[in-house]
Amino acid sequence: MGAASLIERNDYAFGQLNDIVGFHIRLAHGAVYRHFTETFADLDLTQKQVSVLWLVDDQPGVSQIELGQRLRMDRATTMTIVNRLQNRDLLRRERSETDGRKQALYLTDQGSEALVGAKHAIGEHESWLKSRFTSEEIDKLVEMLARIHD
Amino acid sequence: MGAASLIERNDYAFGQLNDIVGFHIRLAHGAVYRHFTETFADLDLTQKQVSVLWLVDDQPGVSQIELGQRLRMDRATTMTIVNRLQNRDLLRRERSETDGRKQALYLTDQGSEALVGAKHAIGEHESWLKSRFTSEEIDKLVEMLARIHD
DNA sequence: CGCAATTGTTAGTGGAGCATACAATTGCGC
């Protein structure tokens, strides 16, 4: 056991796995997911649900398919999430007047209320996440992540 | 070019959501997950499964609890993943000689073979991911992601 | 009109995460 002992560095815990970028994205996502879930335990909302409420609030009357595309979900996944939110009276569907195939999505009053609470919780969650970085680093991080998902 | 052109282009799709770091991490993770799944369709292995095989190969005889801690999974989740791999004869459990409570995990020959194939596929997957960045950016990205999950 | 594309819906599969309860083993205080 010389001074070069690998154990002194955290990296040893993962061995070669440490060099895999995708691995770190997954771990980071997991950490964010867990903290999000804790922060939102009272509100009983998931990341996806908040994203949906947020987007529908931003663009009232959006169709399900467009919502799904923006959040990178397929139609079936979008359905189940919208169903859940509709069953909880946070969201309502309306037949689009211009295109009978489409469902126009709107927040209910209750949904708007929930979103207000959610945005507050998001603030705490983001503070927890951003506390690790300078604002320059945050810009760089977001820009790099966008390069991956765009 | 600059911030203004970004806002004209894609950003509107997400509205305010665009400023949420956690949102971008989730989208990036989803994109990586999807590409990983496509790359590994033939091998029929998930990200988690590959991580487990990789770590067990790196540290033969590791206990389930330690494996779970390193990959940030609880005991129950670790169980189900190890069960799946054991049922496919990629992994085997052995009672630890030093501690009767522990299960020592080892790859089977078949598991080692599968891992070889997986590492090759990981190479392709990582190339796809890294093609967006310079090597300096990759170092910075990994370092920032590690700050989140450590 | 008739056909293809789009959108929505339904049902089923599987991975992953978590909570809870219980069993086996170990280690420690006494």
Place this chain on the structure above:
DNA sequence: GCGCAATTGTATGCTCCACTAACAATTGCG
């Protein structure tokens, strides 16, 4: 050595998310 607490594994059940496949309704176009 005995008894209890801690550790580890196991079993069960729940939720969420993503995907596929099949089918229906509507729209748009040749």
